[in-house]
Amino acid sequence: MGDWLHQTERWLRGLIPVTVTVMLVFAAALPWRLPAFVEVTPAFAVMVVFYWTIYRPERLPYVATFGIGVLQDLLAGTPLGMTALLLLVVQGVVASQRTFFRGKPFLVIWWGFSMVMPAAGLLAWVIGSACLGTLVPLLPVVTQIVLTVLLFPVFVLLFRPLGALASPRPG
Amino acid sequence: MRVGRGRHLVLAMPGRAFAQRFAYAILACAAITLMIISQAEPRLAEQLRVGITDAVAPIFDFFSRPAETIAGGVDELQGIMAVHERNQVLEADNDRLRRWQAVAEQLSYENEMFRRLLNVVPDQRARFISARVIADSGGPFVHLVMVNAGQAHGVRKGQAVVNHDGLVGRVQEAGKHTARVLLLTDLNSRIPVVLEESRERTILRGDNSPQPYLAFLATGARVKPGDRLVTSGEGGMFPPALDVGIVSAVDKDRATVQPFVVWERLDYVTILDYVVPGVFPETRRAARTGSLQ
Numbered sequence: 001m002g003d004w005l006h007q008t009e010r011w012l013r014g015l016i017p018v019t020v021t022v023m024l025v026f027a028a029a030l031p032w033r034l035p036a037f038v039e040v041t042p043a044f045a046v047m048v049v050f051y052w053t054i055y056r057p058e059r060l061p062y063v064a065t066f067g068i069g070v071l072q073d074l075l076a077g078t079p080l081g082m083t084a085l086l087l088l089v090v091q092g093v094v095a096s097q098r099t100f101f102r103g104k105p106f107l108v109i110w111w112g113f114s115m116v117m118p119a120a121g122l123l124a125w126v127i128g129s130a131c132l133g134t135l136v137p138l139l140p141v142v143t144q145i146v147l148t149v150l151l152f153p154v155f156v157l158l159f160r161p162l163g164a165l166a167s168p169r170p171g
Numbered sequence: 172m173r174v175g176r177g178r179h180l181v182l183a184m185p186g187r188a189f190a191q192r193f194a195y196a197i198l199a200c201a202a203i204t205l206m207i208i209s210q211a212e213p214r215l216a217e218q219l220r221v222g223i224t225d226a227v228a229p230i231f232d233f234f235s236r237p238a239e240t241i242a243g244g245v246d247e248l249q250g251i252m253a254v255h256e257r258n259q260v261l262e263a264d265n266d267r268l269r270r271w272q273a274v275a276e277q278l279s280y281e282n283e284m285f286r287r288l289l290n291v292v293p294d295q296r297a298r299f300i301s302a303r304v305i306a307d308s309g310g311p312f313v314h315l316v317m318v319n320a321g322q323a324h325g326v327r328k329g330q331a332v333v334n335h336d337g338l339v340g341r342v343q344e345a346g347k348h349t350a351r352v353l354l355l356t357d358l359n360s361r362i363p364v365v366l367e368e369s370r371e372r373t374i375l376r377g378d379n380s381p382q383p384y385l386a387f388l389a390t391g392a393r394v395k396p397g398d399r400l401v402t403s404g405e406g407g408m409f410p411p412a413l414d415v416g417i418v419s420a421v422d423k424d425r426a427t428v429q430p431f432v433v434w435e436r437l438d439y440v441t442i443l444d445y446v447v448p449g450v451f452p453e454t455r456r457a458a459r460t461g462s463l464q
Contacts, residue, residue: 026227030235031307031316031437041310062191066198070205074223076308077315077343077351080216081205088199128312131206132358137379140311 016166017059020159021048021068029075040140042148044155045072046120049087050113051159053094054101056166065091079131086127090120106156114149121145221346224317228349231305232319246436298444300324304437305349314357314379318440321348329408331443337414337431338362338402339440352440355415355430356383364415365403369393372403375415375428382419385426394418394426410445 024044045068052060069084076083094101094116101112125141209216250257302320320326322345332339332352340360343353353360360377364385371393376386388394398418404411416430 026230026234029306029308029317030231031304032241041308062195062198066202069202071223074220075227075306076310077220077313078308078310079206079312080209080219081202082312084205085199085202088195088202092195092199124312127206131210132312134358136312136358140379144311 013166014059016162017048017052017056018064018068020162021045021052021060021064022071024048025068025072025075028072040144040147042151043117043120043144044148045069045083045087046090046117047113047148047152047155048159049091050094050116051156051163053091054098054109055159055163057095057098059166060091062088062091079128082124082127082131086120086124089123090116093119106153109156110149110152113152117149117152118145121148217344220351221344221349224344224349224351225321225346228305228317228319228346231317232303235303235305298325300326300442300444301439302326302350302442303439307437311379312358314354314360314377315343316352316354316437316440318350318352318442319348320442321346321350323347325444326350326442327444331402331409331413331445332440333413333443334432334437334440336433336436337416338409339432339437341408342442350442354434355432356381356434361386362409362415363403363405364400366394366418367399367401369398372405375400381434382427382429383416384428385418388424388426394421396420400428410443 028041028044049060049065049068065087066084069087070081072078072083073080094112097112101109121141121144125136125138129136300320302318302324304316305319306317308315308317318326318332326342326345328342328345330342332341338355340352340354340357341362342350344351354377355362355375356377356379358377358379360375360383362375363372364375365372369392371389373388373392374386375383377383385394396418400415400418402409402411402413402415414431416428418426419429420427
């Protein structure tokens with residue numbers, strides 16, 4: 001009985017990263033109508049995938065990332081598969097550098113994100129332009145990159161306690 | 172015991188890593204395949220999108236209310252800060268509008284008289300469907316909003332969407348209970364417009380920036396900042412004479428337009444179920460003349 005409870009608890013905790021990501025994808029699509037958000041919504045999904053890939057990679061399997069990307073494409077109306085591919089690329093790149101990022105101070109992590117985000121934004125721009133069949137204006141993309149990089153620390157404050165909750169209780 | 176566990180890990184890790192890499196490659200290929208399929212079969216992608224949108228609409232409908240409340244709160248706060256200034260502007264506006272009201276009433280009466288004199292066939296009246304904006308994708312690639320009215324309420328693909336400020340865009344996809352509206356700022360938006368003063372006809376094109384621009388301006392076209400734009404009704408998709416925006420800047424070969432719609436305040440919209448005049452004009456005219464004789 002106790003074992004069963006423990007298993008369920010572990011399982012529920014393990015679901016936290018994916019749940020948080022899905023919630024953020026939904027939240028980004030809500031009509032907030034805050035002056036800055038109308039034009040460009042920060043790329044929440046990239047933030048979340050970057051964070052969990054470093055700190056809780058086992059809690060964010062590739063299948064979940066793919067699903068989250070497709071969900072965002074469906075909700076936002078972006079070319080289907082575009083965000084899925086983008087998030088997978090981000091996850092792949094970050095996973096390969098995970099040992100470098102582990103245990104580093106936050107500033108290093110932020111620096112890492114400020115390297116990954118522009119690359120991801122530009123990749124999105126290339127894919128988006130190819131899918132839409134025209135050169136998408138670059139300025140909103142750049143704005144989104146800058147906004148996302150600046151907001152990253154705020155979200156890390158939120159993810160940290162959730163990350164602690166997502167890991168199995170020690171002992 | 173410990174040794175055994177360690178050995179087990181050593182043996183298991185390469186297999187697991189391989190499986191993960193394999194999964195990664197398969198999923199990346201799946202994403203690319205999805206992109207290709209949605210390009211080759213846009214209808215399939217659209218159906219899928221509409222289905223998912225309809226399924227998640229209740230969630231958005233529920234959560235967009237608090238989001239709206241927050242948005243309303245921000246609006247309120249901004250309003251309180253600017254209340255004195257706005258009051259002065261509004262009073263001045265009110266004075267001006269009263270004078271206009273008198274002029275409008277007079278013109279409307281005169282117009283009515285002329286119409287009666289000339290026996291003008293009136294335009295088809297549009298039916299209205301009012302809906303609330305429940306999601307706003309707001310990204311650098313597409314400018315779409317989701318509204319909580321769909322085919323069940325008479326919404327069809329291509330219908331014009333307006334609010335109290337002016338033209339918002341057109342219905343891109345209509346699900347059963349929801350629809351997606353392509354805003355006039357979107358990259359794919361093309362709207363036939365006419366400059367109110369010079370009667371110059373052109374196309375308003377979105378470029379994902381807040382200010383769309385006039386494409387295909389004839390050489391020597393008379394356009395200047397401050398010119399008002401309304402829909403021309405050409406192509407039959409939109410009713411004519413819907414307010415669109417004001418020309419904000421004119422360059423050598425490009426005129427940018429400031430839409431009347433304030434995107435921050437896009438909460439309720441009206442979808443126009445418009446029947447193109449001219450579909451049955453002959454029968455109508457025949458009936459009319461018949462009844463006159």
